[in-house]
Amino acid sequence: MTSRTPADAAAQHARIRPSDRREIVLRTASDVFGTRGYAATRLTDIAEEVGISAPALYRHFSNKYDLFAAAVDRLSEGVDAAVSGVAHRDDPREELRAVLAAFADTVMEHRSSGNLYRWERRVLHDADRTRTRDVRVALHRRLRSLIEAARPNLPRPLTDLLAVATLSVAASPATHRIAMGRRAATELVSTAAVTLLDVDFPDSPPTADRPPGLAPAGRRESILAAAVTLFAQRGFHEVTVEDIGAAVGLPASGVYRHFESKVAILAAALWRTADRATDAVAVALSQAQTPREALVSLTARYSELCVDDPDIMAIYLSGTGALDDGDLHALRRQQRTTVDEWATWVVRARPECSNAAARYLVHASLNLASDLVTGRPGVDAPTVAAASAAILLGDGAHGR
Template sequence: MTARPSPTPRTRTRPADRREMVLKTASDAFGARGYAATRLIDIADEVGISAPALYRHFPTKYDLFAAAVDRLSEDVSTAVAEVTACDDPRDELRAVLAAFTETFLDHRVSGNLYRWEQRVLREPDRVRTREARIGLHRRLRSLIEAARPGLVRPSADLLTVAALSVAASPATHRVTMPRRAATDLVAGAAMTLLDVDLPAPTPTPAESPGLVPAGRRESILAAAVALFAHEGFHEVTVEDIGAAVGLPASGVYRHFSSKSAILTASLWRTADRTTDAVASALARAQTPEQALFSLASSYSTLCVDDPDIMSVYLSGTGSLPDDELRALRRQQRTTVDEWATWVVRARPDLTAPAARFLVHASLNLAGDLVIGRPDVDAPTVAAASAAVLLG
């Protein structure tokens, strides 16, 4: 009997775009969970390769993160650079905002990288992305100033930040709409900011240190929020939190079982305050339009009064346990749906998904305007936030 020939070993073909697959998967992971909570082994598993194979493309997690930020920055710069100059600054501004919006519709998960890139990136990488961001800011600001002669520079800067925040807002939620309709809606909402009459800034009273909570639990929460906002959740230890309130780590553990429990309590406190503000805002309104301005005003006041907790609220949810994150998102959706109901009542031409898009844009704008800007006041934030909702 003739022996069968041994089968020829099959050569496993390496995908030509493996590096791109790794980079796309990592970008989404970093965008969803943040830098510290993302593990390379999870990225390798999702791509279907071994960890050593991943390391051949990116030697360290930092290298992969920096490459992801670079890709997002390059995609934004390329999209905006393709917009040619127009005789009418408003036409050019709308085209730039539409290109920016489309980029974030393409990066709805990885787009959140911009929330923590400054904390993670090393100086040479930070400088490179900062230069790209500054270039974009200056182009939009010059168009805004050309469209509104006489607008003072601080107001032009604020409107630029607000418009970019609205255009980037699709990366903060998962509401679905047809792409062209979403682009037109979001870019149009950003354009409404061009004609907002910002209120005269109110004098900022000299800050005093004030009083601190007497209860240990409240003191721990307050200290932890400040540390999380400025240092990052994963960079802060329980010992750091204890030291801020004059306690050893064991003293902190008497009130909270873990650092994650402190973060959870802080975020739930903010979610509850946001929910409570809805009822009080609606009680002051008589029409849907008044309801939207009252909602925007209440939320803006929350943001201005406690920018640290808003910073943690916007960027810290990826560090929550999965069950807590799902519960928090359910409450967030309830708040968004309430706002969206009043948007539709004020603007019956809008669909419910379109209204939710605008609510997320308005909330994103309020948070972005107060973080790192101690001089902005609540009436100014509210004026911009309400304009996005009312059109």
Template sequence: MSTSGGRPRRSRSTAVRRRPADRRQQILDAAARAFSEGGYHAVRLDQIADDAGISAAALYRHFPNKYALFCETTSGLAERLAVAIAGVESDQPDPRTELSELLATIATTAIDNRRTGGLYRWESQYLDRSDAEPVRSVVITQHRRMRTQLIRIRPELSRADADLITSAMTSVVASPATHRASLPIRDAQTLLRDVAAGLVDVELPVPRLEPPAPAGLAPSAKREIILAESISLFAARGFHDVTIEEIGAASGVPASGVYRHFSGKAAILEAAFWRASDRTTACITDALAVSSTPREAIVELVRRYVEVWCGNRDLIMVYASEIGHLEPDRRTALRRQQRINVEEWTTWVVRSRPELGAARARYLVHAALAAISDLVRLDRSSEPARIGPLAQRILLGA
């Protein structure tokens, strides 16, 4: 075919396909979503390519391997946070104003990057030290700025108390990355900022000086031993790097003995997650059984939930970082039960504070659960009696 001027005209089927100018950014966005949802090892490059609408070969033209892609997505998230934090004027006369602005900025950044914000959970686990250092620097800088304002407000605080409260405030404003509950952006930002700022005035009990009580006796059943040893190994080294042979050796059985109880590593992981889900569900029943008012129910829910997770620190670390290794239908079933539990908590928050409404109460439940998870996971010395008051304040207010 030709045009009236004699130049050839390309048919629709032979037209040149122009590469989008933002192809690299499309790949990074798809990768950030995948890594945020599933961690590092569970994500495949062909999955990222499909999500970006390109072939795997086209992806390799931009990134040589998965690690390079992970490294750039993680550093990109950190850079966005750094830019946002730098935009808040420092050394303001009123520390509460500066802290409020910092909290609002982090909340906005978390909401804007909601589908990719989960990356902050993986950077320390999968990045090489040299690549992790710039990311950690951003996190540390943000923490120190907030802690400085907190200490200006409450100079009597110990370093341990200031760090714990600052970490809890950060978890609250970063919590939108951990769930998909719906709330208008402006409402969500204001709610999270105000709730986080309310933690400034929480009085924490003095850390206990005596060592924690002994853990007690371990089960003798082989299945339980395998489950416990697997979780310890997964927490220490990551699901991907642990073999069935190593699980067997730690459990005192050959690899074939492991397979008599579980079909593979993923089956062990699923069993552990369901065990955790059952325990958190039982917390609800037990808490309600000893409560006579909605407020008492919230206090008991928090106390029992915190105690369960402080007693299962390895499991919460594995759950936070390795759930992506389960098949999608298995993850869906677990998350369905999580939503049921969240709705139960939400019901009692609304009954205690009807002015909130269900949507805002649900946001607070997710914020409280995120704070508990982060404080237990990031600080093995944290105690239930010191985490509980922070979570109660998030849910109950003053």
């Protein structure tokens, strides 16, 4: 029997190389980037997922940035094609539902990579950012025009807010992995998003500019507060321990006296947020008498947390990929416990909801609250709470 030489093996590999190798690389890269974030992903990680060598990957993309930009383009093109295919309808509410369903269906198709939008604005170069921003802006304007047609008396700030909120709800399946059929999930989140048209928003007093409050006096707390601000502004991987120290008047060695690493600072900040969210559940439930009141109270408390510290919410959305596996898994377990508690009260308030559907709605509500406070200064907690509660309750009659 004749033995195969390395040349024979290489020739066979060339013969069986799939014709769509570039698409396979791109699809895999989208999933890995969406799960871990740009900075935490290595090209070797993607090559291993595809089952090829790093040099083979370089035949298709010259570097990590080119691959990331192509992945974002691919996602944007998919969204644009899906939404553009939705025809105009006489009823703006029905057209809004159809647009959001098309968007949600695309999210379900690319569920693992749907979180790319969390990183794209910071990572992409201007020319690449412009392309994906054009798709996002066009979608936002279409949603806003439909919301204005359905609720013509709403002020422009609220229609803009509702456009962001409806899109956040439709995108929420990308933030979790709860099992549900694609069609059922698309119907669930698009219907929930349209519910926001009925929210009776509370009258919010005009917000006055307030001077910044006092900074913590203790060194550890000062370091933690400065790090959260820097991580939110520039991204975890772009901030050094020296940067954090300089913000509080310490050398790097002074920071290391309180935290063993930059990752330890991030973990401490995220654990504090997770603990506050858990503690808020008990407080919220103690103020409620019925399942419906429980959900209103839960969303009110959570919205206050988000509005009070939007920086930590931004980090929680996009910075967990930098954590050690142990902290990451433990944080996710605690988040699941919180989500399950909320979902229990959704089912009690709405017995027609399955447990899976209730958990979907909880994630949609949490995602909405986080998205509304990150990058939107001035939004108030009662407004966020009214929108968040509407997703859980299926109506908007609790805002006043």
